[in-house]
Amino acid sequence: MTIAVRAFRAEDADAWDAFCAGCLQSTLLHTRRFLSYHGDRFVDQSLIIEEDGVGVGLFPAAESPQDQTVIVSHPGVTYGGVLHQGRLQGARLLTAFEMIAAHYASRSRIKLLYKAVPAFYQRVPAQDDLYALFRLGAQRVRCDLSSTIDLHTRLPASQRRRRSLKKAAKAGVSIIEGRQNLERLWQVLADNLARKHGVEPVHSLAEIELLADRFPGEIRCICAALNQQVVAGTVLFVTPTAFHAQYIAASEVGYDVSALDAVFEHCIAVATQQGRRWFDFGISTEKGGTVLNDGLYGFKSEFGGGGMVHEFYELDLSK
Template sequence: MDEAHRVFEGLRRMKATRYSMSEREAWDAFVTDSKNGTFLFQRSYMDYHSDRFTDHSLLFHSDKGQLVAILPANERDETLLSHGGLTYGGVICDASMTTPVMLEVFGALFEYMRATGFSRLVYKTMPHIYHRHSAEEDRYALFRADARLFRRDVLSVIRSDARLPFQKRRSRKVAQAQKLGLVVETSSDLGAFWAILEENLLATHGVKPVHTLEEIELLRSRFPDHIKLHICRENDVVVAGVMMFNSSQVAHVQYISASARGREVGALDLLFATLIERDYATQAYFDFGISNEQDGQILNVGLVEQKEGFGARAVAHDYYELNLA
């Protein structure tokens, strides 16, 4: 690692500093104008679970005092981590970022970590589908630092301008649900969906949703244009639902669940078909999320095949670690 760090020596000086609440306005403005930031990096999203994570986000300024990058992060013992409460992460930057400047950013990052007692970096990248301009300068910097790829998840993604046809099985289930008169609509009734979600997660995996009902209601109230619940109902009964996190070009499936009746009548098939073909047809990408467990080592084949039945295909989401000792 000492040898790898020599790559970053001799670069123009850049300074990394820890984020404080007084910089909230500058932080949020930078995210808004960035080439790879989404609403998840706004402080009103990041800070909702501040009781569970010790925030240690960083800002990077050039030697002229210009803010050139930010890193959403939290600390745990002697490890600095891409923020554990966010789906994706890494260095957020604007369109002026270049590869040499990113090397300077990482040089400042390593200097800061050594000075503040961090011995390990866990770095969560951002899948390219979220980039408004190409933004993989950080991956090159990680390579130059000899960072180790320790996790790779598979997102199932539909590219809207080149959609593949649905599998016949999925189309048959959609037709079944339509014939039974099931209705798809946007809903504000989070409670009915959350009851189905919690029951299924407990029965299948013995866990609860990452967000509590109160947390997701809070986040939706803060980001009503980005967080939406879509349900499928039979008469007046909710039989399936999908919670969507919608950024500028990616419609991301955050939560999926159906009741026993919903699974029987193809409610999720009709729901997904409607979201893909109608509600989010203008988004560049429709992201079903991952089908992995145990740091990407286990693939839930049944789940990924369901997603791929709608024409989704794989996009890699990588995680790296780096020991400074």
Template sequence: METRIEIQQYIPALQPEWDYFIANSRNGTFLFFRNYMDYHSDRFIDNSLLFRYKGKLIAVLPANREGDVLWSHQGLTYGGLVLSSKCTADRVLNIFSLLFSWLSEQGFSKLVYKCVPDIYHRYPSQEDLYALFRNNARLVARNLSTTVSIPCRIPFSQLRRRGIKRALSCGIVVQESSDLESFWRVLSENLSDRYNRLPVHTVEEMSLLKGRFPNNIRLFTACKGERVVAGCVIFEMDEWVHSQYISASPEGKEFGALDLLFHYLITDRYSDRKVFDFGQSTENKGSFLNSGLIAQKEGFGGRGIVYDTYELSW
């Protein structure tokens, strides 16, 4: 008979063990390191969980509590079970059984579970999807992201190639930069004018995170002379690259600055990586598709990857 799996609630003293596990997991990314998750600890009541087999960690769940609901951490775009190489399908099923029993005992009535998209897996890690199916979980959101498979990428569209030529003829220069404030002005003005909203992160928060993760968070800008006219904040780890923020000023759009920027990132800077993920182009849990936004990303050779969210109630 298999040894019983044990559940443990995260406490700060477990940070070294947690971070070591994330770094060596099948499907963990740097967003699950505690120095990233905890930067907004004032906004969320952390309720992350650890699962042990024979005393050793085999899985963790980044999570927070909101009333009687346990969420895959609301401060993260994704974040289901992070698994070790020792965590088999049977053990994942047992983890879910244990999790539901524990949540019920603790007064929870619902679990909202955001899967880690498979493009971020170092090794196949979809046992949780099977466990969700077995437990009659309900798919409540399916957001669509656009991802380039770099080793066999689809060529840029004619429109994007024309933009690259226009940017070069206008003297646009692309470079890695530390000038977050200049880019944040472009980003904030763009989001305010088009969508009447602000970036999820303040420039101070992004500066803090970039300082904590200098090898994972980078800023690239496209400049006309001394002026930042476009830019992109990149999250990178192992074989994947994700564009967290993308924006251009009206001048930058006229010059095709983003076309040149992404040409550089995909064909030069990150040509040795596996995937380049542009991020989601959907809203309202996936019920609305921003066709103009996704068409631009598809012009760089990107195609669809889903970010799924499930719910289970008892």
């Protein structure tokens, strides 16, 4: 059996997405439908992994926007990683990594920044990639901490969260869902980010609406309404194993009536009903993982979750 890699070509897009759908650790972020929304923002360097000419794995990647000698898996998404359907395990995956490293090194690339897929997105255990990186001498260069609920063994919500949920109900907060609420939620999000941090959302309204149109069952907008006004909400990315809160926002009125508590309890209930294993609130770390926003992490954890990590590795390709 001979393992080799070749560059992704535009005509591979449909086959990529068809294969991606059956991978052990893939989510919507790995599809060409998602990656292509970036347009020409990144110089794509994705690879297809083949065994005796048959596709057995995918590696979404692009040049770092800051340094073309660095390959990132992938700069346009939260995580990347090698994707496979079970045929790239153990020694095979180690060989695949050697081929990946050799491919980029032969093209004058110096480093590979690898964004591992967090464990809660994996349909079965699939961390052979981390072992392969260890064997090749990669160094962990970043670690983010996310608050994640195991819906099979959820811890009790804190008394504060239970009180806040009652407060939202007493105030008359109702839950509404649908893409048509994105514009109103984006205004809440933009106001919130500008007021607290002086920044704008990573995605523009046009971009998130485009993605919602491309993934109508996987990108969901859940909002809390009070007096017919959106006062809080979240945009969920739905994967085969998890509901992930990609964006979270509340207006000052929303905070006053604890509207996010109503939003999250609704989302957690739906995730459970639809057979997901995990509900993920996202990371609470800043500055490359070196600073923990403990207040934010505490708020998320009080819903009954625990810590899961996002790991980043750097592989020196010049050796």
